[in-house]
Amino acid sequence: MSSRTRAVVLGILVIALLALAGCGGETRTTPTTPGTSPGSTTGKSVSIKNFSFDPSSLTVDVGDRVVWTNDDDVDHTVTGTGLDSGTLKPGDTYSFTFDTAGTYNYQCTLHPAMQGQVVVE
DSSP: OOHHHHHHHHHHHHHHHHHHHTTOOOOOOOOOOTTOOTTOOOEEEEEEETTEEESSEEEEOTTOEEEEEEOSSSOBOOEETTEEOOOBOTTOEEEEEOOSOEEEEEEETTEEEEEEEEEEO
16 A cells, blocks of 8 residues: 555545544533522422423522423423523423512423423412
8 A cells, every 4th residue: 555545545534433432422501591690599399291380389499499390202391481401401400590579470481381480489
């Protein structure tokens, strides 16, 4: 094999390895919104599974953080006044800290029959 052929083969191998390295593991991110506070110590959780929010109604205190986890096999959203998770893939989470008392109704925009409520006291 000539030195030129070796250089071409080596170049192709390097390019292929770099391309494969760029296809590494998937990194999931948690969408954030104003009001999201990773430092909150009190939290509640909502599971998204079987095309429903569980629990569908939740009562929390001002300053509490709620974490939604998509435990379903399909994409979902948590969308309502002040809430906008964007698309949550299976396994993704979305958190929001409720700093103002009130009733927050939300739904999955991809499946509008999925509805939930957070009451903040």
